[in-house]
Amino acid sequence: MAGTPLRVGFIGLGLMGLPMSLNVLRAGFPLTVWNRTASKARAALDSGAQAGRSPADVASRSDVVITMVSDSPDVEEVVLGREGVLEGARPGCTLVDMSTIAPKVTRSLAQRLAERGVELLDAPVSGGTLGAQNGTLSIMVGGKPQVLERCRPVLQAMGQRITYCGPNGMGQVAKLANQIIAAGTLAAVCEGLVFAATAGADLNAVHQAVSGGAASSWQLEHLGRRILNGDFAPGFMVKLMAKDLRLVAEAAEELGVSQLVTPAVRQLFRTAEQLGYGEEGTQAAVKVLESLAKKEARAG
Amino acid sequence: MAGTPLRVGFIGLGLMGLPMSLNVLRAGFPLTVWNRTASKARAALDSGAQAGRSPADVASRSDVVITMVSDSPDVEEVVLGREGVLEGARPGCTLVDMSTIAPKVTRSLAQRLAERGVELLDAPVSGGTLGAQNGTLSIMVGGKPQVLERCRPVLQAMGQRITYCGPNGMGQVAKLANQIIAAGTLAAVCEGLVFAATAGADLNAVHQAVSGGAASSWQLEHLGRRILNGDFAPGFMVKLMAKDLRLVAEAAEELGVSQLVTPAVRQLFRTAEQLGYGEEGTQAAVKVLESLAKKEARAG
Numbered sequence: 001m002a003g004t005p006l007r008v009g010f011i012g013l014g015l016m017g018l019p020m021s022l023n024v025l026r027a028g029f030p031l032t033v034w035n036r037t038a039s040k041a042r043a044a045l046d047s048g049a050q051a052g053r054s055p056a057d058v059a060s061r062s063d064v065v066i067t068m069v070s071d072s073p074d075v076e077e078v079v080l081g082r083e084g085v086l087e088g089a090r091p092g093c094t095l096v097d098m099s100t101i102a103p104k105v106t107r108s109l110a111q112r113l114a115e116r117g118v119e120l121l122d123a124p125v126s127g128g129t130l131g132a133q134n135g136t137l138s139i140m141v142g143g144k145p146q147v148l149e150r151c152r153p154v155l156q157a158m159g160q161r162i163t164y165c166g167p168n169g170m171g172q173v174a175k176l177a178n179q180i181i182a183a184g185t186l187a188a189v190c191e192g193l194v195f196a197a198t199a200g201a202d203l204n205a206v207h208q209a210v211s212g213g214a215a216s217s218w219q220l221e222h223l224g225r226r227i228l229n230g231d232f233a234p235g236f237m238v239k240l241m242a243k244d245l246r247l248v249a250e251a252a253e254e255l256g257v258s259q260l261v262t263p264a265v266r267q268l269f270r271t272a273e274q275l276g277y278g279e280e281g282t283q284a285a286v287k288v289l290e291s292l293a294k295k296e297a298r299a300g
Numbered sequence: 301m302a303g304t305p306l307r308v309g310f311i312g313l314g315l316m317g318l319p320m321s322l323n324v325l326r327a328g329f330p331l332t333v334w335n336r337t338a339s340k341a342r343a344a345l346d347s348g349a350q351a352g353r354s355p356a357d358v359a360s361r362s363d364v365v366i367t368m369v370s371d372s373p374d375v376e377e378v379v380l381g382r383e384g385v386l387e388g389a390r391p392g393c394t395l396v397d398m399s400t401i402a403p404k405v406t407r408s409l410a411q412r413l414a415e416r417g418v419e420l421l422d423a424p425v426s427g428g429t430l431g432a433q434n435g436t437l438s439i440m441v442g443g444k445p446q447v448l449e450r451c452r453p454v455l456q457a458m459g460q461r462i463t464y465c466g467p468n469g470m471g472q473v474a475k476l477a478n479q480i481i482a483a484g485t486l487a488a489v490c491e492g493l494v495f496a497a498t499a500g501a502d503l504n505a506v507h508q509a510v511s512g513g514a515a516s517s518w519q520l521e522h523l524g525r526r527i528l529n530g531d532f533a534p535g536f537m538v539k540l541m542a543k544d545l546r547l548v549a550e551a552a553e554e555l556g557v558s559q560l561v562t563p564a565v566r567q568l569f570r571t572a573e574q575l576g577y578g579e580e581g582t583q584a585a586v587k588v589l590e591s592l593a594k595k596e597a598r599a600g
Binding site (some may be wrong): 218 | 403438440461496519548555583
């Protein structure tokens with residue numbers, strides 16, 4: 001195999017997966033793809049990827065299989081289900097799961113795969129669709145260090161910052177910590193802006209005043225600006241943040257971690273989803289707070 | 301008066317006020333100072349400031365009087381109390397209150413001062429003791445634009461970013477929005493790190509992994525790093541953040557703003573103060589969450 005590029009499989013060609021798979025192709029790796037909705041694979045096939053008939057078929061033709069799907073049950077289905085990765089993967093193959101799922105599901109998958117001689121890396125990402133397109137994702141990796149080294153050239157095609165976080169599950173733990181921080185920061189930005197707006201402040205002045213110091217953040221700079229512009233297009237969708245914060249709540253419960261703030265943050269994003277903003281960008285959480293402020297003011 | 305530098309008075313020479321007053325002196329303004337605890341004025345007097353006998357005395361000798369004290373009652377005392385600024389200030393004098401206080405107290409003060417021909421600017425700051433020392437504070441200004449222009453040279457001696465936010469009270473509103481965002485961001489950082497630590501993650505790896513993207517912030521970069529180093533020295537004290545979040549809660553109540561996340565953030569800082577961390581840096585909030593995680597783990 002020395003000198004031959006790794007044959008890569010890619011399963012899950014959604015908003016994130018498709019541009020990631022195109023970056024793998026561009027880096028010169030032979031690629032086989034599969035997607036539940038076959039039509040979404042078109043752009044990858046047009047760019048030179050081969051069509052797999054099933055996850056098992058993709059796995060049988062690949063040294064490294066990447067999965068990029070929505071949630072724990074989706075990963076379990078494409079890996080353990082009928083015609084799943086496990087049916088097709090030969091010993092020595094590596095599964096790189098880049099989805100954000102429960103750390104305990106990752107650990108259980110790793111065990112099932114190990115019984116068949118298949119290695120697992122959990123390698124969830126942050127950076128959104130823009131990072132996926134530009135190949136600048138931050139990739140948080142759990143698994144064996146030597147397996148990461150073998151797969152690193154493939155990961156480098158998709159991401160800029162690749163951090164080894166520990167054994168299987170620790171990539172997911174780092175990703176959930178990332179979501180706790182990102183969602184909480186955004187919630188604070190939304191609540192600060194709604195407070196200032198309700199008090200009658202000029203939001204552009206407030207945004208400028210608070211951007212220079214201890215309140216500054218990626219969320220304030222990028223999504224705070226979008227809020228001022230009334231731009232709710234998704235960089236990352238409300239419904240996916242609500243799902244990630246559900247994974248956080250479940251993991252915190254299992255770990256016995258009491259959280260004071262994150263449950264309120266989760267409630268904010270759940271409410272945003274329930275109010276119909278699920279497919280908007282996470283900054284749409286501000287609409288929940290605005291509607292509360294208005295209702296209170298009307299009642300007061 | 302043309303060509304003569306403004307005569308400045310400074311009341312409140314604490315951790316913030318003293319370095320700010322020294323920057324005013326360095327910029328060449330004749331300065332008279334007063335502090336409740338007289339000994340704390342020593343460094344300013346040694347650098348060439350005059351000693352005022354009372355706030356009234358300071359005001360009688362100044363064109364611009366700056367107050368930098370802890371809370372609404374402190375400002376009311378040095379301005380409206382016996383031998384307060386109002387007793388000494390001549391018409392045409394300007395009071396620049398750089399304390400963080402309730403917006404409604406600011407508006408009521410402005411009215412009282414206007415009856416005596418004295419202008420008010422509310423001009424709270426962010427940037428901490430380091431910003432005060434380096435003259436790089438962010439200053440959020442409420443009041444009349446022409447009064448800000450008259451006082452701008454004095455403010456420029458203390459701050460880098462001077463933002464006009466609207467009529468009296470709007471500087472305070474911007475500052476409270478700043479605190480909502482800064483405190484909420486820090487709470488999210490603390491909760492993310494405690495989650496990862498309890499799950500057994502390598503916190504240095506997690507900090508590196510999450511610092512590159514949507515979770516990044518001043519709080520994560522600066523205070524997250526201090527948490528990893530076990531450094532709880534105050535840039536900004538827990539007890540002052542708890543006080544600022546009380547001002548937020550009171551103002552939100554009056555405005556009829558329902559907040560979902562900030563009340564939990566306030567509870568975190570109140571608890572940190574109650575547990576004896578009031579004079580430590582705000583990053584000591586992480587200790588509250590750590591102790592909760594430990595208790596739960598023990599009970600579980």
